[in-house]
Amino acid sequence: xxxxxxxETVARGVDERVRGERIxxxxxxxxxxxxxxxxxxxKRGLEDRKLLAIHRTGKHIVCELSAAGPERNTIxxxxxxxxxxxxxxxxxxxxxxxxxxAQHTHxxxxxxxxxxxxxxxxxxxxxxxxxxxxxxxxxxxxxLEPLTIGKKAFADLFCRRTLxxxxxxxxxxxxxxxxxxxxxxxxxxxxIDPQRRAGDLSAVELERLRKALQQTLRRAIELGGSSVSxxxxxxxxxxxxxxxxxxxxxxxxxCRRCKSPIRRIVLAGRGTHFCPRCQR
DNA sequence: ATATGGCCCTGGTTGC
DNA sequence: TGCAACCAGGGCCATA
Numbered sequence: 653x654x655x656x657x658x659x660e661t662v663a664r665g666v667d668e669r670v671r672g673e674r675i676x677x678x679x680x681x682x683x684x685x686x687x688x689x690x691x692x693x694x695k696r697g698l699e700d701r702k703l704l705a706i707h708r709t710g711k712h713i714v715c716e717l718s719a720a721g722p723e724r725n726t727i728x729x730x731x732x733x734x735x736x737x738x739x740x741x742x743x744x745x746x747x748x749x750x751x752x753x754a755q756h757t758h759x760x761x762x763x764x765x766x767x768x769x770x771x772x773x774x775x776x777x778x779x780x781x782x783x784x785x786x787x788x789x790x791x792x793x794x795x796l797e798p799l800t801i802g803k804k805a806f807a808d809l810f811c812r813r814t815l816x817x818x819x820x821x822x823x824x825x826x827x828x829x830x831x832x833x834x835x836x837x838x839x840x841x842x843x844i845d846p847q848r849r850a851g852d853l854s855a856v857e858l859e860r861l862r863k864a865l866q867q868t869l870r871r872a873i874e875l876g877g878s879s880v881s882x883x884x885x886x887x888x889x890x891x892x893x894x895x896x897x898x899x900x901x902x903x904x905x906x907c908r909r910c911k912s913p914i915r916r917i918v919l920a921g922r923g924t925h926f927c928p929r930c931q932r
Numbered sequence: 933a934t935a936t937g938g939c940c941c942t943g944g945t946t947g948c
Numbered sequence: 949t950g951c952a953a954c955c956a957g958g959g960c961c962a963t964a
Contacts, residue, residue, distance in 0.1 A: 775941050775942050921936080
């Protein structure tokens with residue numbers, strides 16, 4: 653499932669491929685809308701604008717759009733945004749216009765070069781949103797960015813909280829971009845039991861967790877993310893970080909550090925994997 | 933206020 | 949072998 657490293661990989665890939673392109677046409681499927689903004693308004697809001705840049709905020713892909721029509725080249729800076737959340741199974745891929753249309757393709761953004769930016773999402777947990785920057789503020793995520801957060805801000809997030817540290821890491825209002833894979837993996841690398849109350853962790857443990865989280869996310873970005881389920885990047889290529897997973901989806905297998913079998917429990921409604929010996 | 937659990941949705945896996 | 953029930957989970961919403 654796409655989390656921060658996967659979303660970062662997709663955003664970079666899309667940016668490399670379509671930056672500067674003009675949108676000539678937009679097609680939405682007429683399925684029940686996986687959209688935050690009605691499809692007709694998104695279509696109107698996208699057509700005849702330029703894709704100025706594509707970047708990631710939390711688990712969201714933000715496409716900065718120019719003004720529409722002739723003003724495209726005279727008004728500088730982004731005038732609107734198209735925001736893509738991949739949900740669990742969402743894919744955002746750049747293809748040739750002739751490429752066969754995959755099942756569950758909900759949006760096709762046709763570009764001047766003849767290529768298309770396609771949003772495909774079987775489970776339809778993804779969300780598409782269009783924002784007019786003349787009327788609304790630029791998109792921001794509720795939580796803080798885990799890659800750049802400092803020691804004190806990180807520790808403050810968990811102070812006096814009674815929920816489990818695993819649930820806290822998944823809470824997007826605290827940190828934005830951490831999902832089930834990277835929560836489990838960083839708790840393993842920090843040697844912390846996911847069931848512990850967030851507010852009970854010592855300053856030393858929290859700093860170990862912050863370092864582990866940042867290292868894990870950086871390494872995963874280097875490897876193009878984790879391809880579990882059917883994640884692929886903007887070019888349809890899989891990531892490789894799943895090969896370095898220590899606990900996620902390794903239930904019953906030997907811990908890479910101590911050889912104890914990895915345990916799986918349900919925490920905060922999510923499958924949670926950990927080594928009962930290494931994580932205290 | 934904070935925390936928890938149900939819901940959406942489909943494809944892959946499990947079980948009879 | 950074939951089919952149905954079950955499970956996965958990010959974010960949102962209702963509830964305690």
